[in-house]
Amino acid sequence: MTKTVIIGTNHAGLAAANAILDNSEQEVVMIERNENFSYLSCGTALWVGHQIDSVDGLFYTNREDFEAKGAKVRTQTIVDNIDFEGKIVHATDQQGDKVEESYDKLVLATGSIPISPKVPGRELKNITFMKKYEEGQNIDQMFEHEDVKNIAVIGAGYIGVEMAEAAKRRGKNVLLFDALDRCLPSYYDPWFTDDMDKNLADHGIELHYGELVKEYKGSDKVEQIVTEKGDYDVDLVINAIGFSPNNQLAKDHLELFANGAYLVDRHQQTSDPDVYAVGDCATVYSNALQGTTYIALASNALRTGIVAGENIAGNPIESPGVQGSNGISIFGHHMVSTGYSVESAAKFNLDVKYTDIEDTQKPEFMKENADVKLRMVYEASSRRIVGAQMSSTTSDISMAIHMFSLAIERQVTIDELGMLDIFFLPHFNQPYNYINKAALAAE
Numbered sequence: 001m002t003k004t005v006i007i008g009t010n011h012a013g014l015a016a017a018n019a020i021l022d023n024s025e026q027e028v029v030m031i032e033r034n035e036n037f038s039y040l041s042c043g044t045a046l047w048v049g050h051q052i053d054s055v056d057g058l059f060y061t062n063r064e065d066f067e068a069k070g071a072k073v074r075t076q077t078i079v080d081n082i083d084f085e086g087k088i089v090h091a092t093d094q095q096g097d098k099v100e101e102s103y104d105k106l107v108l109a110t111g112s113i114p115i116s117p118k119v120p121g122r123e124l125k126n127i128t129f130m131k132k133y134e135e136g137q138n139i140d141q142m143f144e145h146e147d148v149k150n151i152a153v154i155g156a157g158y159i160g161v162e163m164a165e166a167a168k169r170r171g172k173n174v175l176l177f178d179a180l181d182r183c184l185p186s187y188y189d190p191w192f193t194d195d196m197d198k199n200l201a202d203h204g205i206e207l208h209y210g211e212l213v214k215e216y217k218g219s220d221k222v223e224q225i226v227t228e229k230g231d232y233d234v235d236l237v238i239n240a241i242g243f244s245p246n247n248q249l250a251k252d253h254l255e256l257f258a259n260g261a262y263l264v265d266r267h268q269q270t271s272d273p274d275v276y277a278v279g280d281c282a283t284v285y286s287n288a289l290q291g292t293t294y295i296a297l298a299s300n301a302l303r304t305g306i307v308a309g310e311n312i313a314g315n316p317i318e319s320p321g322v323q324g325s326n327g328i329s330i331f332g333h334h335m336v337s338t339g340y341s342v343e344s345a346a347k348f349n350l351d352v353k354y355t356d357i358e359d360t361q362k363p364e365f366m367k368e369n370a371d372v373k374l375r376m377v378y379e380a381s382s383r384r385i386v387g388a389q390m391s392s393t394t395s396d397i398s399m400a401i402h403m404f405s406l407a408i409e410r411q412v413t414i415d416e417l418g419m420l421d422i423f424f425l426p427h428f429n430q431p432y433n434y435i436n437k438a439a440l441a442a443e
């Protein structure tokens with residue numbers, strides 16, 4: 001019987017385990033450093049910001065679910081190294097005992113590690129990342145203390161903006177720093193982020209953009225951060241300047257992408273045919289770019305896990321690739337995007353054009369309506385869609401972004417969207433939908 005060892009059992013590893021266990025009779029061993037399974041860090045800001053009542057719903061499965069399907073589960077066990085020649089995983093369990101597991105197939109699902117700003121003072125207390133459940137617990141507890149007043153969030157990407165909102169909702173003074181001149185620069189063009197920055201400022205968040213932290217100061221705990229532009233008193237610092245792939249176990253054995261991620265094919269197979277890599281530790285195929293890239297998202301982790309698991313179970317499916325679709329909702333301001341913005345396309349040497357529209361979802365005579373802002377980005381030569389960004393201050397318009405995700409995957413052109421059959425009913429839509437209008441107006 002084929003034996004598969006899965007290292008790392010968060011979203012990607014769990015998806016791979018389910019796919020193998022549900023589709024074959026194979027032996028599966030799951031090894032995880034943490035005690036808990038399946039923590040949805042995506043919900044941390046909602047929990048810590050007291051927008052949901054309890055953290056319990058942020059765990060969607062547990063070890064018993066996998067043991068019931070026949071898997072051997074080792075939690076609180078750290079994999080120390082792998083003998084790729086002898087096909088043996090070496091680990092240490094909670095008691096400090098050495099553990100060995102042989103394998104026929106290996107799945108690396110070791111995820112990502114938050115990047116630490118390399119500045120003096122970063123070892124001081126009250127400086128934290130926001131990735132693990134325990135870090136969320138710690139931040140939540142610190143927010144309880146009245147003397148923890150000033151919170152600095154470093155990095156105005158997804159985690160930073162969400163944690164800034166959470167801290168503000170808990171009544172803190174929030175200072176949000178980013179190296180670049182606006183929030184969410186990797187996902188949206190300024191036409192969208194200008195609105196989000198105004199939203200953040202209107203809710204009392206102090207924006208410090210284009211301002212790099214040079215030092216953290218304090219005797220035991222952090223007391224001040226020093227940037228090129230000033231010194232600021234702080235009681236807690238949350239670092240959120242991005243992730244890097246956790247490639248520690250196989251970086252000397254496998255082919256790597258430019259940022260260190262395990263390079264995989266469309267079956268999630270690495271340069272060692274018996275080793276698969278999934279989720280944040282691996283590359284993805286981008287349909288917008290039509291090439292390999294790195295995008296750390298839970299949604300990619302789940303899909304890549306399924307692909308690897310199905311292949312190991314004997315069903316040789318290929319990944320359709322990803323668009324990196326994502327979304328954010330801050331104080332009721334909703335933004336969603338897929339593929340590339342105009343700015344990010346330039347970084348990847350894609351020559352693009354774009355078409356914009358600001359409209360309402362429904363005809364003006366409808367009492368309840370939604371404002372919609374849309375930018376569609378298309379390749380200049382082929383006119384295929386390579387990105388879309390949308391926002392609304394009133395309504396959940398997120399479902400439309402999934403259509404753009406499919407359009408990118410299937411290489412639909414901007415001209416095809418002009419004539420796309422979008423139905424009309426005043427309750428839902430205008431006779432000319434905003435997608436049709438913007439596509440017809442494209443240069």
Ligand SMILES: Cc1cc2nc3c(=O)[nH]c(=O)nc-3n(C[C@H](O)[C@H](O)[C@H](O)COP(=O)(O)OP(=O)(O)OC[C@H]3O[C@@H](n4cnc5c(N)ncnc54)[C@H](O)[C@@H]3O)c2cc1C
Binds near residue numbers: 111159
């Ligand atoms: C605050 C926050 C909010 C987020 N919000 C969203 C969101 O809204 N939408 C979205 O799509 N994505 C979101 N993400 C990103 C998403 O959480 C990650 O992309 C996702 O967790 C990746 O899953 P993974 O299983 O590949 O890796 P990870 O979640 O990093 O899991 C890797 C696992 O491997 C284990 N491991 C590592 N090394 C070893 C070892 N040597 N031995 C044993 N075990 C090991 C770790 O303990 C861990 O459990 C968010 C992330 C954060 C931090």
Ligand SMILES: NC(=O)c1ccc[n+]([C@@H]2O[C@H](COP(=O)([O-])OP(=O)(O)OC[C@H]3O[C@@H](n4cnc5c(N)ncnc54)[C@H](O)[C@@H]3O)[C@@H](O)[C@H]2O)c1
Binds near residue numbers: 117155159160240326
């Ligand atoms: N809603 C969502 O889909 C969601 C939510 C949270 C996290 N995530 C994912 O998790 C991953 C990690 O999120 P993240 O917010 O850490 O990364 P991110 O890439 O979204 O943002 C990092 C930010 O840090 C800034 N930065 C980089 N170096 C800096 C420095 N030295 N000083 C100041 N600013 C600096 C960047 O300009 C960027 O704005 C991402 O892949 C993200 O997409 C997604």
